[in-house]
Amino acid sequence: MSSWRAWRTRLILIFAVLGPGFITANVDNDAGGILTYSSAGAQFGYTLLWTMIPITLALIVVQEMCARMGVVTGKGLSDLIREEFGLRITFVIMILLVAVNFTNVVTEFSGIAGSMQLFHVSKYVSVPICAAIVWALVVKGDYKSVEKIFLIASVFYIAYIITGVLSGPDWHLAMVETIKLPPRNVWSDKDYVYTTVAVIGTTITPWMQFYLQSSIVEKGVSIRKYKTSRLDVIVGSIFTDIVAWFIVVACAATLYTHGIRHITDPSDAAGAMKPLAGQYAFILFAAGLFNASLFAASILPLSTAYTVCEGLGFESGLDKSFNEAKFFYWLYSLLLFAGAAIVLIPNFPLVKFSILSQVLNGVLLPLVLVFMLKLINKHDLMGSYTNKPWFNVIAWTTVIIVTSLSLVLVWNTLHG
Numbered sequence: 394m395s396s397w398r399a400w401r402t403r404l405i406l407i408f409a410v411l412g413p414g415f416i417t418a419n420v421d422n423d424a425g426g427i428l429t430y431s432s433a434g435a436q437f438g439y440t441l442l443w444t445m446i447p448i449t450l451a452l453i454v455v456q457e458m459c460a461r462m463g464v465v466t467g468k469g470l471s472d473l474i475r476e477e478f479g480l481r482i483t484f485v486i487m488i489l490l491v492a493v494n495f496t497n498v499v500t501e502f503s504g505i506a507g508s509m510q511l512f513h514v515s516k517y518v519s520v521p522i523c524a525a526i527v528w529a530l531v532v533k534g535d536y537k538s539v540e541k542i543f544l545i546a547s548v549f550y551i552a553y554i555i556t557g558v559l560s561g562p563d564w565h566l567a568m569v570e571t572i573k574l575p576p577r578n579v580w581s582d583k584d585y586v587y588t589t590v591a592v593i594g595t596t597i598t599p600w601m602q603f604y605l606q607s608s609i610v611e612k613g614v615s616i617r618k619y620k621t622s623r624l625d626v627i628v629g630s631i632f633t634d635i636v637a638w639f640i641v642v643a644c645a646a647t648l649y650t651h652g653i654r655h656i657t658d659p660s661d662a663a664g665a666m667k668p669l670a671g672q673y674a675f676i677l678f679a680a681g682l683f684n685a686s687l688f689a690a691s692i693l694p695l696s697t698a699y700t701v702c703e704g705l706g707f708e709s710g711l712d713k714s715f716n717e718a719k720f721f722y723w724l725y726s727l728l729l730f731a732g733a734a735i736v737l738i739p740n741f742p743l744v745k746f747s748i749l750s751q752v753l754n755g756v757l758l759p760l761v762l763v764f765m766l767k768l769i770n771k772h773d774l775m776g777s778y779t780n781k782p783w784f785n786v787i788a789w790t791t792v793i794i795v796t797s798l799s800l801v802l803v804w805n806t807l808h809g
Contacts (some may be wrong), residue, residue: 394493394718399434399804400508412454412544412608412612412625413460413540413605413608413609413625414605414622414625414626414627414630415544415547415613415625415626415628415629415630415632416540416544416547416608416629416692417456417457417601417604417605417608417629417692418452418456418541418626418629418630418632418633419531419546419547419550419629419632419633419636419688420601420688420689421452421595421596421597421598421601421602422550422553422633422636422637422640422685423497423500423501423504423685423686423688423689424500424503424504424507424659424682424685424686424689425497425500425595425750426595426637426685427504427640427659427662427681427685428656428658428659428662429588429591429592429595430592430595430637430640430641430644430645430647431640431641431656431657431659431661431662432588432591432655433588433591433641433644433646433647434640434642434643434644434646434648434649434654435591435644435645435648435649435654435655435662436584436588436649436655437585437588437645437649437711438645438649438650439562439563439567439570439641439642439645440556440575440579441570441571441585441588441589441592441641442567442570442586442594442638442641442642443570443571443572443573443574443575444570444589444593444639445571445634445637445641446571446572447593447794448593448596448634449630449631449634450791451593451597451791451794451795452596452597452598452630452633452634453627453630453631454784454787454788454791455527455602455625455627455762455788455791455792455795456601456602456605456626457461457626457627457674458607458632458766458769458780458788459601459602459605459606459609459765460606460622460623460625460626460647461611461619461623461769461774461775461778462606462617462621462729462733462765462768462769463605463606463607463608463609463610463614463617463622464609464614464615464622465616465619465774465775465778466774467485467610467697467702468606468703468777469603469606469609470606470608470612470700470702470761470764470765470768471483471486471700471703471704472605472704473494473595473768473774474704474764474768475704475705475706476766477701477768477771477774477781480705483705484704484705486702486704486757486760486761486764487700487705489753489756489757489760490599490600490603490697490700490701490757491728492753493599493600493702493754493757494600494693494694494696494697494728494751495728495731495749495754495755496613496733496746497600497686497693497750497754498650498690498693498694498728498729498731498732499732499736499746500524500731500734500746501686501687501689501690501693501733502520502523502524502686502690502732502733502735502736503658503686503736503746504659504682504683504685504686504689505519505520505523505657505660505683505686505687505690505736506519506520506736507660507669507682508659508660508663508680508682508683508686509662509683510678511659511660511663511675511679512679513696515572516737517737517738518745518747520733520736520737521688521733521737523614523733524690524729524730524733525686526687527687527690527691527729528725528729528730530542530691530728531585531691531695531725532715532722532725532726533635533709533712535711535712539711540608540612540656541567541638543688543691543692545686546684546687546691547629547632547742549679549681549684550632550636551554551606551636552637552677552678552680552681552684553636553639553640553643553677553678554636554639555667555677556639556640556645556674556677556678556681557638557639557640557642557646558639558646558807559673559674560642560643560646560666560669560674560726561646562642562643562645562646563646563667567642567645570637573582584779587703590798590801593600593794593798597758597762597795598754598758599642599682599754599757599758599761600657600696600697600751601696601739602761602765603696603699603700603761604695604696604700605695605701607627607699607700607709608699611633611711612629615787616778617799619622619778621784623759628770629710632724634732642667643674643678644662644666647660647665647666647669647674648665648666648669650669651669653665655693659682660677660679660682661677663675663682667772690729690732693723693728694725694728694729694732695723695725697724697728698721698722698724698725698728699721699726700719702720702724704801707720707721708720708721709721711779727790754799756799756800756803757771758795758796759792760794760797762792762793762795763794766780766789766792768786771783
């Protein structure tokens with residue numbers, strides 16, 4: 394009985410600290426991420442599961458630095474870039490980020506459209522309704538209420554874990570492939586290399602760093618609660634990559650096993666899974682895609698509004714009224730409704746647009762990561778909370794690897 398009470402206490406403590414880190418990490422499993430993981434499972438079965446370990450480590454390292462900067466400085470990332478490097482550089486980054494994030498918003502609404510079409514709901518119905526719901530949630534709510542709803546949405550990613558179990562995978566093979574490196578001969582396969590780069594490269598995106606730091610600042614996390622914030626990041630990174638692992642496993646056990654190798658849209662994976670894994674697995678996968686797309690469609694324009702307002706010195710925050718932060722709410726509304734409108738254009742090339750969003754993410758990411766490392770190692774800014782030498786080694790190695798993979802992904806995408 395005493396052991397149960399101890400476990401219950403630990404669980405209560407873990408759920409009490411969940412917030413910005415958990416939310417930000419889970420949004421990474423958006424429509425584009427689900428497509429990438431589904432393709433990995435469909436094309437190569439279980440053989441790409443080994444990537445989940447370096448993915449988790451990279452995510453923890455980068456997100457922890459952002460959380461630490463937010464806690465110590467009390468300022469968002471774009472705010473710090475403006476103060477330390479000047480308005481001109483900040484303005485250029487803001488323009489790039491708005492362009493990149495807008496393509497991502499369109500991708501999320503295409504995920505909403507695709508998932509609801511699986512349930513025979515037209516995109517001309519689902520997309521406007523979802524855009525209106527998301528807008529009302531953010532504009533009419535305050536930070537605490539919005540965070541609670543986002544946390545609930547994060548929990549619904551469990552649908553993918555259940556889908557993986559219902560798919561009846563080869564558990565022994567899946568575990569073995571997770572902990573062993575692939576044989577050398579696979580690196581001569583261009584498709585395998587490309588998919589490996591995509592799986593690892595989809596982990597960290599530019600908007601995540603800006604949103605996480607802004608959320609921590611608005612939540613008012615103090616240095617005294619820094620350890621709690623770090624735990625939030627670690628738990629979120631591990632959970633989101635467990636979900637990614639199960640997406641790969643589900644598609645390997647169904648699509649790959651039955652010879653379905655190529656999918657061009659995340660809803661294709663759900664549709665193809667229906668006759669192979671049963672009605673329940675199909676419903677869960679499709680519902681998970683809808684939740685992930687709606688969740689990300691809420692966060693991405695919000696992240697952009699935070700970033701631009703901080704970088705250019707405008708008022709921002711969910712706890713401010715529309716009149717107090719007009720630019721913040723108008724920018725959010727414009728990105729949200731314009732992204733939804735593009736998806737409603739008949740015969741719009743959504744797949745090509747999704748690929749464009751990956752390319753733009755890969756171009757901007759290296760720049761953001763370098764600025765982050767320069768900022769976090771400034772003693773006059775971070776005091777005793779700068780990176781330790783060993784952490785700098787890990788951080789710079791992570792940045793170099795993630796940057797290299799992002800650039801390779803851009804090159805491969807541009808060259809077909």
